[in-house]
Amino acid sequence: MSQSLDRALTLVGELATGPKTLDELSGVIDVHKSTAMRLLRTLESHRFVQREGVHHYRLGTALFDLANRALEERDVRRSAENALRELNTRTGYTVHLASYEGGEVIYIDKYDSTHPMRMYSRIGRRAPLHCTAVAKVLLSDLPEPRRREVANTIDYVPLTANTITSPDAYLAELDRVRTAGYAVDNAEHEDFIHCIAAPVRGARGEVVAAVSMSVPKVLLDFEGLLAHLPDLLATARAASVECGWSPRD
Amino acid sequence: MSQSLDRALTLVGELATGPKTLDELSGVIDVHKSTAMRLLRTLESHRFVQREGVHHYRLGTALFDLANRALEERDVRRSAENALRELNTRTGYTVHLASYEGGEVIYIDKYDSTHPMRMYSRIGRRAPLHCTAVAKVLLSDLPEPRRREVANTIDYVPLTANTITSPDAYLAELDRVRTAGYAVDNAEHEDFIHCIAAPVRGARGEVVAAVSMSVPKVLLDFEGLLAHLPDLLATARAASVECGWSPRD
DNA sequence: ATAGTCGTTGCGTTACATGCAACGTGAGGG
């Protein structure tokens, strides 16, 4: 561990709470002000901090630059990986990651159930929009007119007794999902399986993907599935943080 | 200037271009890999970088955190938010907000085009001074001697056939912008894109930021772009009011 | 098996970050 670097990074973290003077900053890391100044100078040369007036330092523009470049680099799949795997090993159930691209909901990652009874699915497969929890989560984030547009073009093939079969019912469901912060698929796709899904959010709070947990009804009844909601939501939140989302208090 | 800190910050900058291995990184700053590792460890403990797999390092989540907090501090952004979003949804074109700080023009906010054809840009990025509409708007407000000073230090890299390439031409352009109350970039930065920009003013009438609208030429010819001027100026005025500017009659 | 390529660790050396004290500057008050 590098001492001077450690001190400098502490300074940067301190500046996140607002502009500070040299004396304040040197106090925080408990060094002589001349030492703090040299660190700040170096940070300044890299545009990590900048002077505000004569007496104050604040965070610099390099941070915006770096943060946004890093966001472009990241793909959701890699970022969510750890959180999803942990949820998978913890519960033993099938975990999916899906995203909305080009008008379709696609599974972009999957962690298979450790139980002998598995469901069939595949990375890259398209999920039907009207009867899957992930699709509900992803579509619920679209702006209102777009949502209505999509809802009207869906072919509401009834796959089970519970399948939603009208645009109005579907839009009402999306509203529920939006406010609740999670979606369910109560055997709407396949008779013997039910799911819960939650949004993974990016830096600007937009939904970039959806995590879902799929469980055969023979292993767990609906109530038992809902009991896993907190765990799923925590997973989605952890994945969101990795995607640059900042939890607001 | 602190050597180790300088090296560490260089590493962070390097990681912005994508994940790198320890060897690659130590090569960049020309030190032994053990040295690079110690720096990375410290950066990691502050969440400035994180490991990806066993062999790669990438930028960490602290950057998102810091960048977002720093952005919150700049209140032009918040104040202009509504006006800009409305312009964006009304026209469907890319809208930028930029400000002049520490000798640089940087993009501090962005609303993406809703058209399938988008332009590439990024919050935090620096805008070239001689060939962007936002820079012209921001620099046109500087006092005369300062303007000349800046104009003489610009590196007039010709990027298209229309790029301004001399200080005199640039200063003349700034005068036009100043009296007209708006600036254009008629394919001076990129061949296939043109922009218009207008000033956002603060309480004392000073220019605190610039709003711009960027449109690919294939979607709209120059005349068509200029037809949006009243809309842009109204947006800039609305944002100015939010920043404390009082319209004079 | 063997060689090659990674990251990691312990250690001795000295470059470099540090604290100190003196200096410069600007603001406020007697």
Add this chain to the structure above:
DNA sequence: CCCTCACGTTGCATGTAACGCAACGACTAT
């Protein structure tokens, strides 16, 4: 008007902590 105080800034001597080195361990490929 000068004095003082509170800042940031600079030069320098000192000792620490950052450094390169070399050996090691874990893996992969052939």
